[in-house]
Each structure stands twice: as C-alpha cells, then as structure tokens.
Amino acid sequence: AKPYVFITMQIPKEIVALLEDVAHVGMWEADTPCPRDKLLEEAAKADALFTMVVDRIDQEVLKRGQNLKIVANMAVGYDNIDVETAKHLGIMVSNTPDVLTEATADLTFALLMATARRVVEASQAVYEGRWQSWSPMFMAGQDVYGKTLGIVGMGRIGEAVARRARGFDMDILYHNRKPKTEAEEKLGATYCSFEDLLQKADFIVALTPLTDQTRHLFGRREFELMKKTAIFINVSRGPVVDEEALYHALKEKQIWAAGLDVFHQEPVPTDHPLLTLPNVVPLPHIGSASISARMAMARLAAENIVLALTGKKPKTLISEDMWTQYRFK
Ligand code: GLV
Ligand code: GLV
Structure with a gap:
C-alpha cells in the first residue's frame, strides 16, 4: 500500500x-x-x-x-x-x-531600516494628514550607515545580515555560545560578550533559536544595558524576549525603538501594549516570506x-x- x-x-x-x-x-x-x-x-x-x-x-x-x-x-x-x-x-x-537565509536577512534589514528611519510611522502620517510641512526635525530618525550592529546568534542568517551590513560600513559585533573564527575573518565581525554587545551596539538583532537557554534572553536588565538610542530587532522567536520588559524599556525611552517580526502570541492581539507605541514596527512573522x-x-x-x-x-x-x-x- x-x-x-x-x-x-x-x-x-x-x-x-x-x-x-x-x-x-x-x-x-x-x-x-x-x-x-x-x-x-x-x-x-x-x-x-x-x-x-x-x-x-x-x-x-x-x-x-x-x-x-x-x-x-x-x-x-x-x-x-x-x-x-x-x-x-x-x-x-x-x-x-x-533556502530561506537570504530572504530572511533581507527582511531583517528591511525591519532595521524601517525602524531606524521611522518608515511606517512616517507613511502613516502621510495617510492621516499629519504631514503639514517639511520641517527640520519632522520624522527624524537614526542613522544606519556607519553604525554598530550587534548580532546575537551568528548562524547562517546572522552571517547574511552581516554581509549586508558591510555595504553600510557598519562595525559588526556578534555573540554566540562559542566564537566563529571563520565568520570573523570572512565578515570582519568581532566576537564579544553578551553584555559588551548590549552596551556597544546601536542595533541589536536577535537571531538565536528558541531553546530553554534563550527563553527571555532579553529582559529588563538587558534593555537597561543598551544605549538610549539603541534599536532592538527580533526576527527569531517571540519568547526570546520578555515582552513586558521590552514594553517598559520602549515606553520609558530606555531604548529608542524596536522592530518585531515575532511575538509570544501569534497573531499578536491587536490590543497588545506593544502595538500602542509609535516606536515599534510590528510585522506578522514574514521573515522568510519571499x-x-x-x-x-x-x-x-x-x-x-x-x-x-x-x-x-x-x-x-x-x-x-x-x-x-x-x-x-
Ligand atoms: C539558524 O539556523 C540560522 O540559519 O541562522
Ligand atoms: C520561521 O520562523 C522559520 O523558522 O523558518
């Protein structure tokens, strides 16, 4: 049969x-x-x-x-x-x-740039008639070019993100359980401790798989270590982040913004506190969706x-x- x-x-x-x-x-x-x-x-x-x-x-x-x-x-x-x-x-x-590595790295970069330059928020302002005039600081965001990228979880997708970052002349830091020396040579990436990365990076990109060790890897203490201008990007799994701690960090302006392709609960409920913040760019788990x-x-x-x-x-x-x-x- x-x-x-x-x-x-x-x-x-x-x-x-x-x-x-x-x-x-x-x-x-x-x-x-x-x-x-x-x-x-x-x-x-x-x-x-x-x-x-x-x-x-x-x-x-x-x-x-x-x-x-x-x-x-x-x-x-x-x-x-x-x-x-x-x-x-x-x-x-x-x-x-x-087969999904490059597509997911593309989306990671899209989210990074959208968050830094407030692309979604600015576009919404156009639709809603809040574009009243060009003005010096209207929708001003953060630079991407020349900034420091911190990759947490340097796997295949992390490497593909790093290759894109080189074109933006970014300094690349990464943290893994163990250093990946081939990646360092190929990509010009520098290994550093998790704490160091959190303190030094302008963009912190979570690309680690979800395991017992990475559940709530990003919590209150981690967001406190980040720069006030830091942008946090999650394209791995929702539960690597303590969402309450992230909400608090964004609300209190401990960090500048977050780009999130994944959530604890998916679809994320439309009344979720994170969705009330203008400095969050949420996406519906489309990392590999080319x-x-x-x-x-x-x-x-x-x-x-x-x-x-x-x-x-x-x-x-x-x-x-x-x-x-x-x-x-
Ligand atoms: C993880 O498996 C990755 O491809 O980065
Ligand atoms: C999607 O989230 C994947 O793991 O491919």
Whole structure:
C-alpha cells in the first residue's frame, strides 16, 4: 500500500504533486492552523507529517504516530516540535535551512531600516494628514550607515545580515555560545560578550533559536544595558524576549525603538501594549516570506518526505542522530 502524508496547511499544488508521486496525500486546505483533534487523528494514520511553525508537534501527537517516519517542518526553526520525544521514538525531524537565509536577512534589514528611519510611522502620517510641512526635525530618525550592529546568534542568517551590513560600513559585533573564527575573518565581525554587545551596539538583532537557554534572553536588565538610542530587532522567536520588559524599556525611552517580526502570541492581539507605541514596527512573522524562498522551503520539506518514504536519508535532518536512531531504517 502507498504511504500516507498529511500536510497541515494549504501549500502550492506543484509541491503536493511531488508528494503524490510516492504517497496518498491529505491536506488541511486552509490558511489557518489545522485544529488539534484533526491533527491528532491524522498523525495516527500518517507515515509523514508536513508541518508549519504554528503546529504544536508534542509528545501526544508523536505517540499517536505509530507509522510516523518523519516530521518535515517548513521552517528553519523547530521549537514547535518535541525533538527529544521524536528522537526517543526514532521519528526523524527535518527543517528547511539555507533556502530561506537570504530572504530572511533581507527582511531583517528591511525591519532595521524601517525602524531606524521611522518608515511606517512616517507613511502613516502621510495617510492621516499629519504631514503639514517639511520641517527640520519632522520624522527624524537614526542613522544606519556607519553604525554598530550587534548580532546575537551568528548562524547562517546572522552571517547574511552581516554581509549586508558591510555595504553600510557598519562595525559588526556578534555573540554566540562559542566564537566563529571563520565568520570573523570572512565578515570582519568581532566576537564579544553578551553584555559588551548590549552596551556597544546601536542595533541589536536577535537571531538565536528558541531553546530553554534563550527563553527571555532579553529582559529588563538587558534593555537597561543598551544605549538610549539603541534599536532592538527580533526576527527569531517571540519568547526570546520578555515582552513586558521590552514594553517598559520602549515606553520609558530606555531604548529608542524596536522592530518585531515575532511575538509570544501569534497573531499578536491587536490590543497588545506593544502595538500602542509609535516606536515599534510590528510585522506578522514574514521573515522568510519571499515567493521564491517559500516555494524552496515547501519543495525541500517535500523532498525530505519523499526521501524518507523511499528509505533514503532526508537532505536536511535537524541532526545526524535522527538518521542513526531512525526506527524503520
Ligand atoms: C520561521 O520562523 C522559520 O523558522 O523558518
Ligand atoms: C539558524 O539556523 C540560522 O540559519 O541562522
């Protein structure tokens, strides 16, 4: 019998067709998350799950999947998946690195520039008739060119952001668990302690994955260490920031502005305190959302599933032991 694949949200037909070559395919045909009971029911039948960042793939889902071979997440991050349980059960997990790196770095820079130069706030002023005249300090913001960029989490996306920053003649600082000497040479980036980075950078960009170690990495103390003119950019995951502390820092002008592509709760409620501040640029988790990047991510997730279902090693498992511990190998 053909294996069965369940896709948790609507994806383009041509990607579904790749899967249909090797499997029967079921799909939650909507642009809103697959309901929990449906997900549980499908997991029980599926040989493979094609998942999104909004799906919580926890122990309950994984345990239902008696035939489950792979969970292919259409994202580089996989904090939505209980990886420990997957490993323990011998279920493979894959993500979609590399294909979204440049698109996400582009969006990071868009958010950085929009926040520094008050692009959204200024545009709103035009719509709302608050553009009364050119005037010397109207909508004056911060420079980007020649400033200091601090990257927290120098992975592939961090490196791509650093390459863009060089064109703006920025000084580049970064902090990681361990220094990346190749990156330093290639990018002219300087390793520094987390505290040093917070104190010296004009732009602090969070690009670290969400883990137990990075949850609320940015809290009251961290914002207090930043410059009054600092701009904080988050394109990783909402929970790396204590949102109450961020609100307080922005409200009290401890820092100058924030650009946020991610939130604790997504969609962020429209009455969220952060959305009441003019010095916040919020975006709806669109870091990788260029048409070509999203198509490449979907294709890569599908390819990983096809490989798994034909007994081959998927291209982008989140770690090698996913293959060595795979239960149906
Ligand atoms: C999106 O947030 C991703 O991790 O790809
Ligand atoms: C993280 O995985 C990154 O690509 O920066």
